[in-house]
Amino acid sequence: MISDVLAEASEKMDKAVEAAKDDFGTVRTGRANPALFQKVLVDYYGTPTPLQQLASMVNQEARTLLITPFDKSALKDIEKAIAGAHHLGASVGNDGSVIRATLPELTEERRKDFVKIVRDKAEQARVSLRNVRRKAKDDLDSLTEVGEDEIARAEKELEASTKAHVDAIDDALKRKETELLEV
Template identity: 60%
Template sequence: MISEVIADTKDKMEKAVEHAHEEFGNIRTGRANPALFDRLNVEYYGTPTPLGQLASLQQPEARMLVITPYDKSALKEIEKTIVSHPNLGVTPTNDGSLIRVVMPELTKERRQEYVKLARDKAEDARIAVRNIRRKSKSDLEALKDEIGEDDIARGEKELDKITKSFVDRIDEALKAKEADLLEV
C-alpha cells in the first residue's frame, strides 16, 4: 500500500517537473525557439487551433524563425495572432507563402523581467510538488489503522527524499534557464 502511494506520488511529481520545463520553454530568450510559438492559439475557421497544428516551424538562424502554414489561407490569422501576443514582442514579415519572425535582442531590463518570471514559474512548480507531498502524506496517515506507525514513518521519510529530489530538479532547470536568459 505504501509503495502504491509512493509510486503515485512520483508520477504526479514527474508531471509537475515536466510542466515546469514546458513553462520555462515558453519564456523567450534572445534566440528564436519554436516552442514559444508552438502553443499559440490561432483562430482557424472559428476554432482556436495551436500554431503547431497549422504550420511547420523552422529555425534557419539563431534569431530567426520561419513559419510555413499548411493552408495558405491561414497566413493572415497566424500573422495577426503573433502580432497581438503580448509576451513575444516581435513583428512578423509575411511574404505571401510564409512568415519570417526575427527575434530582437533583449535589453538588460527585459532579461531581468524574464528571470523574475522564470523564478515565479519555478516557485509555482515547487508549490505543486509540495502540495502533492502533502496529499500523499495524508494518504499515508489514512493507512495508520491497516499498517504500523513505523511503516508510516518510513514512508514519510521516503516521501521527503522524493520531494527533495524533485525540488532539486526544478532548481537545476531554473538555474539553466537563468543562465540562458542572462547570456548575451
Template identity: 55%
Template sequence: MARTLEATSEDFAAVRTGRANPGLYSKVLVNYYGSPTPLQQLASFAVQDARTILISPFDVTALREIEVALSSSEIGANPSNDGKVIRVVMPELTKERRQEYVKLVKSKAEEHRVSVRNARRSAKEFIDQMVDDGDIGEDEGRRAEKDLDDLTRKYVDQIDEMAKNKEEELMEV
C-alpha cells in the same frame, strides 16, 4: 511530481532567450475556423538564422489568423507575411527585458515548487489515512513519509536546477 517537472520544462522553453526557438510558440493559440488551435498543429517551423524563424502554414488560408495570433502573443516579436510564409525576427534583448524574463522564470519555478508540495501534501494525507485505517503500521507510515520527503526534495532540487540554468541562459549576452 513528474508531470510538474515536464510542465516546468515546457514553461521554461516558452520563455525566450536571444536565440530563435520554435518552442517559444508552443503556447500560442490561433483562432482557426472559430476554435483555438495550437500553432504547432497548423504550421511547420524552420530556424533560418539565430534570430529568425520561418513559419509555413499547412493551410495558406490560415496565414492571416496566424499572423494575428503571433502579433497578440506575449513573445514580443513582429511577424511579417509574404503571402506564403511568415517570418518572425526576434528583437535583441535589452538588459531590462532579460531581468524581466529572469523574474518570470523565478515566479514560474515557485509555482511549480508549490505544485510539487501540493502533491506531497496529498500523498501524506493518503499515508496518514492508511495508518489510521490500520492498512499499514506506524513504522511503515513513517518510512513512507521519509521516502516522500526525499522524493519531494529531489523534484524541488530539479526545478531549482532548471531555473538556475534558464537564468544563466537568459543573462548570457
C-alpha cells in the same frame, strides 16, 4: 499500499519537473527557435489550436523564424496570434504565403523580465509538487491497516522525494537564469 502511494506521488512529481523544464524552454534566450512558439494558440475556425499543428516553423536567421501555414486561409489568424503573444514581442509580417516573425534584440531589461517569468514558472512547479505531496500524505494518513511506524517511514520517504524534485526544479532554474543573463 504504501509503496503504491509513494510510486504514484513520485511519478506525478517527475511529470511536474518535466513540465517545468518544458515551460523554461518556451522562454527565449538569444536565438529564435520554434519551441518559443509552442504555447501560441491560433483561433482556427473558432477553436484555439496550437501553432505547431497549423504551420511548419524554420529558423531563417538568428532572430527570425519563417512560419509556413499548412492551410493558406489561416495565414491572417496565425499572424494575429503571434502578434498577440506579448511574451514574445515579435514583429510579424507576411508576403501572402509565409510569415516572418522577427524577435527583438535582447536588452538587459528584457533579460531580467525573462528571469522573472522563469522564476514564476519555477514557483508554480514547486506549488504543484507541494500539492502532490499533500495528497500523498492525506492518502498515507487514510491507510488504517498499517502501523504508525510504517506511515512515519513512508512520510520521511515522501519528504525526501519531494526535496529531490524541488532541487531538480531549482537546478533547472539556475541553468536557465544563467543562460538568459549570458550576453
